[in-house]
Amino acid sequence: MGRIPCCEKDNVKRGQWTPEEDNKLSSYIAQHGTRNWRLIPKNAGLQRCGKSCRLRWTNYLRPDLKHGEFSESEEQTIVKLHSVVGNRWSLIAAQLPGRTDNDVKNHWNTKLKKKLSGMGIDPVTHKPFSHLMAEIATTLAPPQVAHLAEAALGCFKDEMLHLLTKKRIDFAGPAAPAIGTGDPRLAYNAADPTPNNDDKEDTVQKIKLGLSRAIMQEPNNGKAWAMMGPAGEPSDALAGMCDMYPTVGDGFRYDGTAYGNDGDGSAWSQSLCTGSTCTGGAAEQQGGGMQEKDEDDDGEEAEGGKAARKGDTSMFASDCVLWDLSDDLMNPIV
DNA sequence: AACTGACACAACCGCTCTGGC
């Protein structure tokens, strides 16, 4: 038994909207408003589904929409909010006047996600990849970790190689040290981005070394040994991984122009990963409930997911406050 | 010039939520 379609598909036009259709819809809405979307196409003389009209209006025709490039501050806002609320595009878009959820979603998927990945940040959790690997490893016994490392290398390696070789990555600006321990062969060469096999092998060896060091390290009082030290400094294990991404392990900046904690104090340099897993609390909360479908066998939706939908801010660890978020955002009126 | 792949954006699909009855 299928779902009842929102309209008769045989009689409706689909695909790109023509200027004539846009005009009809705009002028009808200007006169009558947007009260009943199912009636609007009929009354406006459009062979379109009401839903399609609503989408066209809200995503494109609305007079208060911005259509240009996203500004840097808008991008910063998106990344910040995404690290807190996850893929709740409408919530994020609500904080950006003139932008729609579709705009934000597309911009995220096409640009921002890659930007973060290029910086060694997992766009889902907003943690450095190195932290993620180390954290995953902490939950497993050494034999399992060994398998994990091998498996991870299979896919992770490709991603890293891609990032290191194909894409332009500003690890730490023009004066940046070479990736790794200063081996010039690992430095990105803008003039000749094509790596030789030695480069690839070195990179793989670096990854393996970081993982194996993480694996071999003794647990620290039963706690996560690969996590940050008490003062927020990376453990040896992490350092091994962070050698790969010097900007990631210690205060990377979004714009990739410099690293360290002597930045401009902008939200970028303060909040995303300033040498600790500060975003981890929120990110982990997301991973547990907001980002992912509940895969439990009991068939119940994860409570975190429910809470997130209801705007329950209690799911955000109080010691992981990242930014001053408006009350509206933290208690969204949906 | 033709082809191809990557990219960005628009539009659609289907699930969920909400309010009225």
Next chain:
DNA sequence: CGCCAGAGCGGTTGTGTCAGT
């Protein structure tokens, strides 16, 4: 309380454009 229609939302797909070969 349950049902239904309308609307909202996020994921996915389609399509046009452009750069590289």
